[in-house]
Amino acid sequence: MIELVNISKRYKNGVMALSNINLKIEKGEFVFLVGPSGAGKSTIVKMLLKEVAPTQGRIIIDNEDITYIHRRKVPLVRRKTGVVFQDFRLLPNKTVYENVAFAMEIVEASPKEIRRQVPMMLSMVGLSKKAKAYPEQLSGGEQQRVSIARAIVNNPPILIADEPTGNLDPDTSWEIMKLLRQINRRGTTVVMATHAKDIVDLMQQRVIALENGLVVRDEKKGGYGYEN
Amino acid sequence: MKIRSIGYMIKEGLKNLWRNRMMSLASIGSVTAALIILGIILILILNINSLAEGVKEQFDAVQVYLEEGIDQGRIEEIGKEISQIEGIKDIKYESKQEALENMKKRWGEHGYLLEGLETNPLPNSYIVFLEDVQQSSTVVSILQGIQGVDEVKFYKDIIDKLINITNFIKMVGLVIIVILIAISIFIIGNTIKLTVAARRREINIMKYVGATNWFIRWPFLIEGSMLGLIGSALAIALIFIAYRYVYDFITTQMYVMITAYFLPVQLILDNLIVIFLILGSGIGALGSILSMRKYLKV
Ligand SMILES: Nc1ncnc2c1ncn2[C@@H]1O[C@H](COP(=O)(O)OP(=O)(O)OP(=O)(O)O)[C@@H](O)[C@H]1O
Ligand SMILES: [Mg+2]
Numbered sequence: 001m002i003e004l005v006n007i008s009k010r011y012k013n014g015v016m017a018l019s020n021i022n023l024k025i026e027k028g029e030f031v032f033l034v035g036p037s038g039a040g041k042s043t044i045v046k047m048l049l050k051e052v053a054p055t056q057g058r059i060i061i062d063n064e065d066i067t068y069i070h071r072r073k074v075p076l077v078r079r080k081t082g083v084v085f086q087d088f089r090l091l092p093n094k095t096v097y098e099n100v101a102f103a104m105e106i107v108e109a110s111p112k113e114i115r116r117q118v119p120m121m122l123s124m125v126g127l128s129k130k131a132k133a134y135p136e137q138l139s140g141g142e143q144q145r146v147s148i149a150r151a152i153v154n155n156p157p158i159l160i161a162d163e164p165t166g167n168l169d170p171d172t173s174w175e176i177m178k179l180l181r182q183i184n185r186r187g188t189t190v191v192m193a194t195h196a197k198d199i200v201d202l203m204q205q206r207v208i209a210l211e212n213g214l215v216v217r218d219e220k221k222g223g224y225g226y227e228n
Numbered sequence: 229m230k231i232r233s234i235g236y237m238i239k240e241g242l243k244n245l246w247r248n249r250m251m252s253l254a255s256i257g258s259v260t261a262a263l264i265i266l267g268i269i270l271i272l273i274l275n276i277n278s279l280a281e282g283v284k285e286q287f288d289a290v291q292v293y294l295e296e297g298i299d300q301g302r303i304e305e306i307g308k309e310i311s312q313i314e315g316i317k318d319i320k321y322e323s324k325q326e327a328l329e330n331m332k333k334r335w336g337e338h339g340y341l342l343e344g345l346e347t348n349p350l351p352n353s354y355i356v357f358l359e360d361v362q363q364s365s366t367v368v369s370i371l372q373g374i375q376g377v378d379e380v381k382f383y384k385d386i387i388d389k390l391i392n393i394t395n396f397i398k399m400v401g402l403v404i405i406v407i408l409i410a411i412s413i414f415i416i417g418n419t420i421k422l423t424v425a426a427r428r429r430e431i432n433i434m435k436y437v438g439a440t441n442w443f444i445r446w447p448f449l450i451e452g453s454m455l456g457l458i459g460s461a462l463a464i465a466l467i468f469i470a471y472r473y474v475y476d477f478i479t480t481q482m483y484v485m486i487t488a489y490f491l492p493v494q495l496i497l498d499n500l501i502v503i504f505l506i507l508g509s510g511i512g513a514l515g516s517i518l519s520m521r522k523y524l525k526v
Contacts, residue, residue: 049436072441079438089433106439108233154437 001027001158001189002048007057009043009213017043018213021057025191027157030184032200033193034224035210041193044210045162048191049083050074062157079107081158082151082188086166088143090135096122096146097131103150121149125179141172145179152183159183161192165199173199197224233443241450244423251419252455258415259459259511260466262408263504267467269401270503271496273394278491280390290368291381292354298376303352306376310354313370318357324348351378409511412459416452416515423451424523431524445524448516456512460504464497471496 002025009018018040025031033041046052047059050066058067066077090099100121104114122128125145135143144164151159161180165173177199184190194200200207200223207222208215217225245252292310294303303321311319322330327350356371358364364382371380424431434444472493479490 075438075440077438078436083436089429091430091433102433103437105236106434106437106443108443111232150433150437 001025001029001062002191003058003060004044004047005058005060007044007047007054007059009040009047009052010055016213018054021213021215023208023215023218025189027189028184028187030181030190030203030205031192032203032205032207032222032224033191033210034195034200034207034226035216036226037195038212039210040213041210042162043213045083045160045191045193048081048158048160050077079154080156081160082154082156084144084147084151084159084161084164086163088135088140088147088167090143090146090150092135095132095134096127096138099135099146100149100153103153107154109154117153121153124182125149139172140168141175144168144172144176148176148179148183152188156188158189158191161190161194163194164192165194165196170198177203197226200224237443237446237450240447241454244427244447244451245454247426248419248422251415251422255412255416255419255455255512255515256459256462258408258412259456259508260462262405262412262511263460263463263508264466265408266401266405266507267463267500267504269397269405270500271467271471271491272397273401274496274499275491276390276394276397280387280394290356290358290364290371292356292371292377293351293379293381294353295376295378296351302376306374307354309374310356310371313367315359315363315367316356317359320355320357322353322355324350324352327351327353409507412456412511413515413518416455416512417519419455420448420452420516420519421523423448424519445520448520448524449513452512452514452516452519453509454512456508456510456515457505458508459512460508463508464501464504467500468493468497 002023004021004023007018007021007023008016010016021040021044033044035041043052047054048061050069054067058065060066061077062080064077069077091102094102097118100118101114104117109117119128119131122131125148127142127145127149130138130142135146138146144167148159148164159180164180165176168176173196180190180192181203204221204223207217207219207225209217209222209225294306307319307321310316325348328345328348331350356367358367368380368382371377431444475490475493
């Protein structure tokens with residue numbers, strides 16, 4: 001589903017964020033990206049989102065080489081990946097329902113589809129009752145669940161999460177993880193960059209550890225491997 | 229793009245416009261101001277052109293005054309000589325008596341003033357019609373060279389002056405207009421920049437969800453074009469009101485001579501509306517496109 005071939009990234013300021021990364025993530029996998037701060041996790045995430053271009057190497061998503069696709073095709077690539085951030089990024093002037101519906105409006109879904117799909121997603125993330133609430137009226141965990149609903153409402157085959165539990169307490173984080181796992185079970189490939197040792201250790205999923213832009217470990221059912 | 233997206237975009241565009249209404253007002257005002265000035269210049273040019281055309285029609289004739297006291301034979305000879313000059317369409321003789329009669333007619337109710345004249349001061353003359361007014365100067369110099377010709381009168385000078393004035397107005401006007409339009413584009417660009425900044429979050433999310441570039445851009449383009457369009461509509465309305473007022477004033481208060489060439493409101497509007505609407509929305513669209521190129525990375 002995702003393949004990085006010989007990827008290197010040197011930022012304009014000379015920082016070598018990634019060197020010679022080779023990764024293959026199969027459809028339906030749940031993958032943790034771990035490693036110390038500055039290891040290059042977010043750089044990989046940004047590359048998958050076509051926000052950062054590699055200096056060298058190729059990126060293949062869903063059997064399509066997206067390394068050098070035309071600017072106009074970038075949106076279509078992005079529709080294959082839902083994305084969740086640490087800071088939720090909800091629109092404050094839209095309700096929960098509208099925030100999720102927004103993602104469908106943007107890809108020009110029909111009103112009928114929107115009316116059918118959005119409530120389904122809200123019920124999946126357990127927020128049916130909060131549909132009319134505004135983000136500021138929600139807890140952090142609830143806001144993150146809205147952002148997850150928004151990320152998957154268009155049914156992308158891949159879900160990418162960059163430290164989705166970074167702003168949440170352990171219990172809430174765990175709720176979010178259960179949700180991500182549930183989404184993964186439906187067949188969505190999930191890639192999650194994180195510092196949350198407990199979560200990684202408990203989930204027993206594939207762990208890819210980065211250090212200084214290099215893959216130092218890749219285990220099928222791994223643990224976090226660092227002392228936090 | 230789908231039809232219902234168009235509705236969405238117009239809605240978003242108008243929302244943006246309302247959201248920073250102070251800047252929207254400034255943008256609309258600048259477009260209106262620029263187009264009003266453009267309107268004034270165009271109106272001046274159109275009217276002067278019309279006047280020049282009219283004057284040309286009336287005075288495409290050259291009047292050749294003959295010296296006093298030459299005999300009838302010489303007068304006829306001169307007539308033959310004139311009709312042989314190249315570029316002459318027609319020629320008509322007007323004797324002293326006829327000239328006086330004509331003048332009386334022209335003076336109308338004041339014609340009686342000419343009754344008391346002891347001698348007729350008007351000379352015999354030929355009225356020479358030219359094929360092409362542009363070539364008048366050569367013809368005039370030939371006419372002046374003919375024996376027995378006293379003076380050659382031609383109204384090309386007036387036309388030339390009018391044409392010079394229009395050219396001057398055109399040039400100065402063009403410079404002013406270019407500057408004003410540039411200012412309008414700049415102000416609209418700034419308004420759009422504010423909107424882009426205010427909607428950074430939204431744009432960011434749209435980007436990640438996979439909105440196409442144009443889906444993101446359209447609302448800003450619509451906002452800019454709307455600003456320009458509203459500005460031009462305002463300019464048209466103000467010009468319409470002002471011109472009608474001036475037109476009524478001039479046609480009722482001033483000499484028929486000028487007013488006959490003063491273009492009616494309807495004609496001016498027909499000329500201006502399309503130009504203004506296109507120019508207005510063009511200014512707006514350009515302002516937002518320039519601004520988006522700078523501030524909206526998608
Ligand atoms: N836009 C950028 N310009 C220059 N250098 C950058 C840029 N983004 C990241 N870097 C550098 O690239 C390296 C990798 O950064 P990255 O954000 O991928 O790390 P990370 O693993 O996500 O860290 P963290 O766990 O703190 O989020 C760091 O040294 C960082 O300073
Ligand atoms: Mg990071």
